[in-house]
Amino acid sequence: MNELETDDHLVLAATPLRLGFLGVGWIGRHRMKAILDTNLAQAVAIADPSAEMVREAQALAPGAEVVEGLDALLARDIDGIVIATPSARHAEQAIQALQAGVSVFCQKPLGRSATEVKNVIHAAKAADRLLHVDFSYRQTAGLARIRDIIRSGELGQIFAADLTFHNAYGPDKPWFYNKSLSGGGCVMDLGVHIVDMALWCLDFPAVTSVSSQLMAGGRPLDPGSGEVEDYAVATVTLANGTVLRLACSWRLQAGQDAVIEASFFGTNGGASMRNVNGSFYDFRSERFYGTSREILAEPPDEWGGRAASAWAMHLARSKAYDPTCETILQVTETIDGIYSAQQDLKSESTLTYRQEPL
Template sequence: MTEVVAGWQREAPGTRPRVGFLGVGWIGRHRMQAIVETGAVDVAAIADPSAEMAAQAQQAAPDAALVSTLDELLDIGVDGVVIATPSALHAQQSIRALEAGAAVFCQKPLGRTEAEVRAVVSAARNANRLLGVDLSYRYTEGMRQIRELIRSGQLGRIYAVDLAFHNAYGPDKPWFYDPALSGGGCVMDLGVHMVDLALWALDYPGVSRVSGHLFAGGERLGPRPDRVEDYALATVELETAATLQLACSWRLQAGCDALISAAFYGTDGGAAFRNVNGSFYDFVAERYRATARETLSSPPDAWGGRAAGEWAMRLAGGEKFDPSADHLIDVARVLDRVYGR
């Protein structure tokens, strides 16, 4: 039995996939709410080391069991697991869930290195389970329109892409500053979004060369740094002869909360996606023709939970492993090369 609510087709309770949530801090609860609102799945269990966090999350799913660990969550019997834990745990927890037969939706980065990401994708393929990663900027209306312009050839041959993500605050949890736990600094935290966005928009061209310059506290870091960077510049040369330029940072004195942008320049025009007035959430997308500009999209755009919601709908639709997950390895490989790994 089904009903249609707010545009979603909702299955009757008992027929929907059962999903568990591992980690329900701010972002975990936000993604949980987005998934609940689809009506596509039932929340079977919530696991978080903080009893307070777990209790807050349970308000959105009163029938969910509260457990402490991933293994307890899996023992309850779930069809999918949503992971929002520290980065060092993502790969091993994703593999554990997949090997237990559950689909996975994981916060970025999926792994700290290409090897970790490759291992997760391999586990998903072997288990034939749906794998999703919260690379949420793909789901903004502006970037979807820009991608369509690029793929339809309306901008001509793309030869230059400028990417930037500057966060004036930086993370507030200590593990972000330990390279063994985080895998890296602002490139791993913020740059992953921009590299993914560019390769996704360009349909994943081959990468011929990558170079990176990393800084911490205004000092240049050497290859294979033993501390995380808070400012980075990188150049990614593509086999199409296009060049990507990336700049990202934590705590840059930029005069606003954040500077986020992705600009694509082609032989027949350009297009750019950028945040508005320093916002982390509001974006405008524009198309450029010489000195003229056209607005493609503007706020409001409730994009934050779309990646999670789409994963839940695909899970409810019975989808299994999607070979496009291999592109997660492409992004991780670029980051490895930025770090000199």
């Protein structure tokens, strides 16, 4: 039997979870390995249009059956599915799986709009099945430590936060640059992470206003052009008075591979997580007191697969609907607000959340 340690007690799983994997590119395979390493699950079937990706996935799960697509995956007797496909497919694929009674772990973004995300959440609730999204930066030791400090009140009233995600390369797959497939550019790809990091650390206060400017190729983005943004800045004001300053980009002349930062400033101190030497994976977190600082967390920290393994651990305990997934909607509504605000640069976009109950 497999053992699963929880906060309260030890749960014994008589049989491994049976999982399907839809999309086994680098991210899909990385999450597969993290899940299989828990020893709580087995890969029953995998599907991907790339024969090369399938071969590499089979090296991790040699016993997995290779099938043609989502319908074939759902025809197998599986408890859950891991979705790592192009963004345009996420919502419809998640809904189909949930309606089939299968729990879902999906790459971000769950949907290209708040409407798509709301439909997925409704499907999860109706099916009473577990739904999680891979907001992986929540799993870093440094950000988790910062969140704990903020929630303890040690920093006083948080009045400002600055979050940045610059990727000096940009995606290497053409669908990222097709708005109908991706839903947007760097805001949808990277901005979704920093919006989630900010709201998660602050316990998801309501958003009252958003202003933004999006650019493509060094020019203001024309919303009707069909282009996607490669640089974006936004100011988000929260109901508690906190102001978020957000910036993200692809192919910025940043002098290093990436610039990733989440800094929070309170009346009694501050805290920040920053990537080390341009790394996408290594972070140092510090707490600030005036002009002094102390280290909270440093590399190494193997955080990349923790969200996936946490989903598997949760699923081993219960496949039932988890209402914490509803915070995904607020993240997506904020992303919608950033896109809406840039369409009229002379005015702000005022957002109201949850006008209708989920």
